Amino acid sequence: MVFNLFRISADLVHLLSIYFLLTKIISHKNCIGISLRSQILFFIVWVTRYLDIFYNFYSLYNTILKIVYLTTSAYTIYLISKRFRATYDKIHDTLNVWYLIVPCIVLAFIFTEDYSITEICWTFSIFLEAVAILPQILLLRSTGEVENLNSQYIFCLGLYRALYIINWIYRYATEVSYWSPLTWICGSIQTLLYVEYFYYYIKSRVEGTKFVLP
Structure with missing residues (x-):
């Protein structure tokens, strides 16, 4: 497990995005504007990526993050599909x-x-995470x-991926044996999906207007 400022910053921003998401749902007592389908996809990502959670120990930091992602993702699905189901916008969440x-x-x-089960599932999770936000x-x-x-939740998700790209560049420049093209390509595709969102988010902040997607 390699730690650097960019990796840790990315993880912290990811945790912040989860905080914004759960705060929105619990404090507002609704899940308006939140896609249950995306949340289910993210949960599938974490489950398939972390099949080794019970027998491979890399670090306490890594294990805690795995548990947080799995539990908060499952809890979010529960909130949307059960507790605040009446406010879920299933009419527009149709992909x-x-x-x-x-x-x-x-x-x-x-x-x-x-072709081990864990490796196939890990590879699947990398591809699925790239498009889970769609x-x-x-x-x-x-x-x-x-x-x-x-808007803050999704902005933080995009920023988290952008910081991971910087982390990969840093590791490639400083680690002789670091080579992970599949992760780089999928992570870059995922980040590109947020570009338009970033533009309109920053534009609304600068102009002091409501955030509206065209």
Whole structure:
């Protein structure tokens, strides 16, 4: 496990995004503007990526993050699908997740480094995380105006991925044996999905106007 400022900053921003998401749902007592489909996809990402949580120990830091991601993701799904189900916008949250899951399964079998269950699932999780935010982005585009905490949540998710790109560049420059092209490509695709969102988020902040996606 390699630690550097960019990696730790990315993880902290990711945790901040989770805080914004849960704060929005619990304090407002609704899940308006939140895609259940994206949350389910993220949960699948964490489950398939962390199959080794019970038998591979890398560090306490890493284990704590795994537990946090798994538990908060499951709790978010519970809040949306059960506790605040009446406020869930299922009319606009319509992207068929199988259009994302099936290609990721196929790609995982093509690009996995070996055909063990954990390695295939890990590779699958890398591909799926790259596109898991799509239902959320499409939901926001279909509704237009974005609530403040929703915008902060998604901005932090995008920033977390951008910081990981800087982390990869730093590691490539400082570690002789560091080579992970699949992670780099999928992470870059995921970050690109946030570019338009970043633009309108920053624009609304600078102009002091409501955040609206065209």
